[in-house]
Amino acid sequence: MTTEVRLLGPPQIARNGELLGGPRGYKAWGLLAFLALAERPPSRQRLVSMLFEHADDPRGALRWNLAEMRRALGGQVSVGRDPLTFAAQPGVSIDVVSLADHGPARLNGVPHGELLEGLSFDDSPAFDIWLSVERQRLAADCRALAYRWSVELLANGQPDAAARIAGQAVESDRLNTDLHAVLITSLMRCGDEAGAQAHLARCTDLYRRELEADLPAAVARAAASAPGEPSASAAVVRSLLDLADASLSAGTAATGIGQLRRAVAVVDDADHQLSGRARLALASALIHASGGRGSDVTTLLHQALVRAHRGGDAAIGAAACRELGFLAVQAGHRAEVEHWLGLAEAWCPTDAESARILGVRGMSLSDSGEYQDALTVLDASVELARRSGHKRQAAWSKTMIGRLRLLRGEPAQAALVLDEALQDIRADRWTAFTPFPQAMRAEAAVALGDAQTAHELLDYAWVQTTESGDQCWVAAVAHAQAVLALHEGHDALAWCRTGLAAAPWYLWLRARLLDLTAGLTLGTQQGMDLLDELEHLAGGATMRELTVRALIHRSRIEGPQRLAHAHSMAIDIANPALTAELDRAG
Incomplete structure (x- = not known):
């Protein structure tokens, strides 16, 4: 039964x-x-x-x-x-x-529908708030699931099924650039060029009408069929991969990515190991060196994963799953994070890869406000990275521990671990990552009353950030600049607006900026709009602490009942700083 x-x-x-x-x-x-x-x-x-x-x-x-x-x-x-x-x-x-x-075949399409659709709990406001947050989260999970299925089907050579899933999903998520791109690519792979061009025309009209914007480049690229190149020898492909690695290490990202694109274009697909390695290398470079996101990157990772399965290559399989998990963290899709990191661990990775996987999981847990679990996981990541000689991963995970300590109102402990991370980063000349730990360390300095150190760190970080053009680092450094400006009685809003204008693809950074900006503009129409966005973003991405902070802001406008709901939602969040904020609000 x-x-x-x-x-x-x-x-x-x-x-x-x-x-x-x-x-x-x-x-x-x-x-x-x-x-x-x-x-x-x-x-x-x-x-x-x-x-x-x-x-x-x-x-x-x-x-x-x-x-x-x-x-x-x-x-x-x-x-x-x-x-x-x-x-x-x-x-x-x-x-x-x-x-x-479940898979798409079993569900016969995209999961849809609002949680407890048609039911209202107006007489139970605390439950109504919980329900609203869960509805946002599950809607985001369903969209992410549909996108994953469509890309998996496309990578496994089933463009008809991929087009069906993407077509269903895009009906309820009309401005999802990634879904549009996957749908058009799937139609092109099916040989339905007329259908692809018709959808492209509809997209062009949609973005113009709804957003007064041009068609996103990722959607336009999906309809362009590039001519194939003849396969090159394995030696040529390995040479391009080695050249790209040297270019990326030297900081010339555009050159390295160009070399990797050539390697992917000419690799013999019958060589599963080399083909998977080339695709993984290109996707990783796009993610970490140029902020690449969207269907082109995820498709490369899915293709690498398919080849890892065919060739039995655990290193490529674990790394591809971990990168997909990392993208899910930045997009705020908690269920997808657990799916991909669970698959990464199933490949029985090396200590070095396990350190990376644990680092991504710790980042996700911290974003969700599960600080004790996050600390345990990140400590394990640092130990595995140290044991395997992976200095950059150790520095990355220490930075995440420093961030966690800062969020918990422990600035002295945050400063200690962030100083260690920055020392490791300097020793390894990992300049590209420097702005993020410097921004966190500057905020710790402000909390400790050391404005001079904060100025020195942020002056350095801001130059590096603007030179690199990294949207996420702009948001992180701008937040720290705003915190310092508040401490000194200067204009913090200008920095907040700079960070928000950067539109960071890591949604936690945007939500944190929204929290600060909404607090500074409370009582104005701008403040209400920002608060609405914060609630929607934090609820859909399982950012529990930031959801509570949005309720604290609401309580200052709408009365103490909102604060009671905030206390209820914060009951499982082990953060002394948040508890103190709730007490002050009361």
């Missing part, structure tokens, strides 16, 4: 394909969704305060709704104790839980 629970779209329960009535009362549906999605068991009191605080017998109302939920599921779930544990029997499938485990 199989029981399928659908929480995306109008909620329903089906047993062996036959629809059942479902639990009586919309709050039983709310309980089911909350328990199914909870990362850790919630206390009974938390559920009472979220859903039943106005009932005559709040705990009795909780018990009745839990019993109703169990009855509707035929007793196939167990719920009990305090905190409340929730476990479904093997025959029960809940769509929001198993979403990432």
